[in-house]
Amino acid sequence: MNTQQNIYKPKDFENKWQDKWEETHIFRALDFSDRPKYYSLVMFPYPSGDLHMGHMRVYTISDVISRHRRMLGYNVLNPMGFDAFGLPAENAAIERKVPPKQWTEKNIDYMKNQQLKRMGTSYDWEREVISCNSDYYKWTQWIFLQFYKNGLAYQKEAPVNWCEKCQTVLANEQVEDGMCWRHDDTPVIKRMMKQWFLKITNYAEELLSDIDKLSGWPERVKLMQKNWIGKSEGAEIEFYVDGRPDLKIPVFTTRPDTIYGVTYLVLAPEYKLVSELTTKENKIKIEEYIKQTGLLTEVERLSENKEKTGVPLGSFAVNPFNGKKIPIWISDYVLLDYGTGAVMGVPAHDERDFEFATKYKLDIKQVISVDGLERKLSAAYIDPGIMMNSDIFNALDNESGKKKTIEHAESKGFGKKRITYRLRDWLISRQRYWGCPIPVIYCEDCGVVPVPESNLPVLLPEDVELTGSDGSPLLRAKNWLEVNCPKCSKKGRRETDTMDTFICSSYYFLRYSDAKNDKEVFSKNNINYWLPVDQYVGGIEHAILHLLYSRFFTKSLRDFGLLKFDEPFANLLSQGMVTMFSQKEGKIAKMSKSKGNIVGTSEFFNEYGADAARLFILFAAPPEQEVEWSTQGAIGQYRFLERIWRLFFNLKENVFKGTTFSPYEGFVGIQNLNSVSQELYRIANQTIKTVSEDISDKKYTFNTAIARMTELVNAMYKFLLDKKSFDENEKSVLSFSFTNLIKLLAPLAPHITEELWEKFSGVYSIHQQKWPSFDKEALITDEVELVIQMGGKKIDVLTTKKGQAQKDLEKIALSHEKVKARLEGKELVKIVVVPDKIVNIVVK
RNA sequence: GCCCUUGUGGCGGAAUGGUAGACGCAACGGACUUAAAAUCCGUCGGGCUGUAUAAGUCCAUGCCGGUUCGACUCUGGCCAAGGGCACCA
Numbered sequence: 001m002n003t004q005q006n007i008y009k010p011k012d013f014e015n016k017w018q019d020k021w022e023e024t025h026i027f028r029a030l031d032f033s034d035r036p037k038y039y040s041l042v043m044f045p046y047p048s049g050d051l052h053m054g055h056m057r058v059y060t061i062s063d064v065i066s067r068h069r070r071m072l073g074y075n076v077l078n079p080m081g082f083d084a085f086g087l088p089a090e091n092a093a094i095e096r097k098v099p100p101k102q103w104t105e106k107n108i109d110y111m112k113n114q115q116l117k118r119m120g121t122s123y124d125w126e127r128e129v130i131s132c133n134s135d136y137y138k139w140t141q142w143i144f145l146q147f148y149k150n151g152l153a154y155q156k157e158a159p160v161n162w163c164e165k166c167q168t169v170l171a172n173e174q175v176e177d178g179m180c181w182r183h184d185d186t187p188v189i190k191r192m193m194k195q196w197f198l199k200i201t202n203y204a205e206e207l208l209s210d211i212d213k214l215s216g217w218p219e220r221v222k223l224m225q226k227n228w229i230g231k232s233e234g235a236e237i238e239f240y241v242d243g244r245p246d247l248k249i250p251v252f253t254t255r256p257d258t259i260y261g262v263t264y265l266v267l268a269p270e271y272k273l274v275s276e277l278t279t280k281e282n283k284i285k286i287e288e289y290i291k292q293t294g295l296l297t298e299v300e301r302l303s304e305n306k307e308k309t310g311v312p313l314g315s316f317a318v319n320p321f322n323g324k325k326i327p328i329w330i331s332d333y334v335l336l337d338y339g340t341g342a343v344m345g346v347p348a349h350d351e352r353d354f355e356f357a358t359k360y361k362l363d364i365k366q367v368i369s370v371d372g373l374e375r376k377l378s379a380a381y382i383d384p385g386i387m388m389n390s391d392i393f394n395a396l397d398n399e400s401g402k403k404k405t406i407e408h409a410e411s412k413g414f415g416k417k418r419i420t421y422r423l424r425d426w427l428i429s430r431q432r433y434w435g436c437p438i439p440v441i442y443c444e445d446c447g448v449v450p451v452p453e454s455n456l457p458v459l460l461p462e463d464v465e466l467t468g469s470d471g472s473p474l475l476r477a478k479n480w481l482e483v484n485c486p487k488c489s490k491k492g493r494r495e496t497d498t499m500d501t502f503i504c505s506s507y508y509f510l511r512y513s514d515a516k517n518d519k520e521v522f523s524k525n526n527i528n529y530w531l532p533v534d535q536y537v538g539g540i541e542h543a544i545l546h547l548l549y550s551r552f553f554t555k556s557l558r559d560f561g562l563l564k565f566d567e568p569f570a571n572l573l574s575q576g577m578v579t580m581f582s583q584k585e586g587k588i589a590k591m592s593k594s595k596g597n598i599v600g601t602s603e604f605f606n607e608y609g610a611d612a613a614r615l616f617i618l619f620a621a622p623p624e625q626e627v628e629w630s631t632q633g634a635i636g637q638y639r640f641l642e643r644i645w646r647l648f649f650n651l652k653e654n655v656f657k658g659t660t661f662s663p664y665e666g667f668v669g670i671q672n673l674n675s676v677s678q679e680l681y682r683i684a685n686q687t688i689k690t691v692s693e694d695i696s697d698k699k700y701t702f703n704t705a706i707a708r709m710t711e712l713v714n715a716m717y718k719f720l721l722d723k724k725s726f727d728e729n730e731k732s733v734l735s736f737s738f739t740n741l742i743k744l745l746a747p748l749a750p751h752i753t754e755e756l757w758e759k760f761s762g763v764y765s766i767h768q769q770k771w772p773s774f775d776k777e778a779l780i781t782d783e784v785e786l787v788i789q790m791g792g793k794k795i796d797v798l799t800t801k802k803g804q805a806q807k808d809l810e811k812i813a814l815s816h817e818k819v820k821a822r823l824e825g826k827e828l829v830k831i832v833v834v835p836d837k838i839v840n841i842v843v844k
Numbered sequence: 845g846c847c848c849u850u851g852u853g854g855c856g857g858a859a860u861g862g863u864a865g866a867c868g869c870a871a872c873g874g875a876c877u878u879a880a881a882a883u884c885c886g887u888c889g890g891g892c893u894g895u896a897u898a899a900g901u902c903c904a905u906g907c908c909g910g911u912u913c914g915a916c917u918c919u920g921g922c923c924a925a926g927g928g929c930a931c932c933a
Contacts, residue, residue: 177930219848219849220848220849220927220928223847223848223928224848224927224928224929227847227848227928227929228928228929230929230932232932232933234933251933252932252933253933254932254933255933266933301931308931331931332931333931333933334931334932334933335931335932335933337932338932338933339932339933342933343932343933344933345933346933350933351931352931352933353933355931420932420933421932422929422932540927543928544928616868619856619857619867619868620856620857620868621856621857622857625850625857626926627856628855628856630855630856630869632869632870633855633856633868633869635869636868636869637868639868640868642883646883703856703857703858703867703868704857704858704866704867706867706868707857707858707866707867707868708866708867709867710866710867710868711866711867714867717884721884721885785863787862787863789862789863789913789914791913791914792862792912792913792914792915793914794862794863796863797863829913830913831913832862832913832914834862837862838862838863838914840862840913840914841913842913842914
């Protein structure tokens, strides 16, 4: 029992099986099958070139789910691809003079063959999508044209987020705390630019209300999306300019009940009427203020500590409710792109307005209080109350006041009910080279002309020089840039901005359903067969970004008639991050290259194998929680695998000796077994039951599944201890236990189980075996453990016959020595009996 | 400021109203070995009493209360850590 083959050496066979799985296509998803379909998806990676243990988690979790479903008999789609456009490739090109395409392809090759494959993943690579390849981005462009045709893609001049380091604009979702999401040291600047937007706001209401349909999503993700969409209900009320009844200034407010308390209006500095409404004597001041505002970063402008500033225009507006004249100001705390870009100032009932009015000595007029009587105000009164100083609305409670004032405005024609969302339209233009070209041509005569679908793809020119300065290199790609207008054939010029890469990732999961189709983005049959995704696994960092965009794309494509479902991802699992101590940060932090706390996959695989790494990552914590990487802990899982490996040879060579040792299919039956065998048989079946539950989509607690399997292995070792010979029944139980153990373990540790299965059965492959079922008979026992409590405290645990009557259990408890001793001198209050579980005796 | 999540041994975690600490890591002891490693078998929350590796007993799931025969689990308040939103009118 000390031969070479008895030593567990994953290096000897992990790669062998990975190659064989690929050659035999056992993970191929069939378009249409009698078996039920299951779409298992993991967020496709950006090809940065080197995966570490931190990345490994998401792929492992998703792989276990896929492999388990196959064993359950599903036709599983488990695809993989690369989100291959993006800035890092371009930056690498500038620094190292390697063309982005070459850099990207090299990374993809390495990640695919040296990393993802070496983890033992079970992807159907025949459906691979690479977003920077023209056979993919042709469809990115095609989809853009559908948005354009349907009026959901448009250009507008707007204050947009600019990152100086990225040298491009960003979507709102890509700004975190006023900083660029890629550069947390670079504040975003607002710039006025003409850019392409997608009208995601058209879907704000549906994106919000359909969140309630997402029963398979984590609550925290749903909540984050709700907050991001940020619905608020109120009214739009039109003030008009004094002396200029033709000029109207609509404002949005959630507090129409405070309309009689308005003492001024404030416009965003970028508001279009500002210069027209500025009087001569204020002109210089106003221009100066607008200039100042333009220089501020978003962080500075939105900082709450910053004292509010503003300048009066010199002109006046009229409150349509009471005809009162009020001054018009501009201030940078008013945002152009929310509501109407203008707000009414009600200092008595809004904290910001109170601060502003106090500073600039503007009137403060109270219109609501607890009891409807005027009170001294030292701060804004924002609580509910009774209205006053409000003409016909006096003495109303302010909630009904909201309704009544809106009704009044509607009947008079100067206002209406309005709902506003915090969500803004999605800015998709990027002033970068390495992205999908926006298929649009500018013609002097025809204006904006979309590239005809038959001319797609608009290829990204490859013979460009990347300098990192002077704007996009596409501006200098003359041959590419200058084209004839598709409409009038006169001279035209291509759009040089490329698309946000989040566009590419907003439909890749749809394309997987029909990845090789060169006629359509996907066929109706394929899309409606495979989608929605049954289980999506990915990081919490996409709680808003990618997941919101993808929902928006799905709903839009549905409305274009391309697919038939409302939501793309039925179930979502947001795995926690992998952490490790970082010298640089001086604390435990997310594993990442920049923090210098990474453990590479190859080093560990070479030493201990991918199976041990997979098991550790699954074992250390439930999937949603953080996991701190511990090589020591991973070695613990390696030892577990070693124990299984040795167990196999021990059984084969010592227990079964000359006789055949092969898988035991079916049940042994508990009747004929002696008590020790019964015990092991029971544990084996209990293991099948609990592991099946733990690994199922109801729980996904892989950590406890592994613990249960460890217990079974421990029990088998115990069974073998000090025993020299085994009868047929005992051998059957051992074989049964081992057979089911490796089947249960197969999705989690695919290599060792495949290798042992081959040695055990001679059959390929364990991953095509049926998932085990358990022998219900074996779990029926006639004895149970009965806990005796007094006043809720445990006194003793007895083994008793199952199914005894309440009275009998009471008797057992009351005749217990310790109970008798404690009852002395006390009064028995009552006895609580939970049959087969507990007897609790309450005394006074 | 508002909203959400999480607090359990030396450590990761288990137990969602019924035996707190499964399983693993670390540590310690024993067997095997000339020895070490590996392996196999054990011990492993804390206090106190103790015949002392027996047996007993009390305390313990962030803190203070509540509901209940019984609370890590439900509930109210507080504290701490992490996350989201934040001049959104």
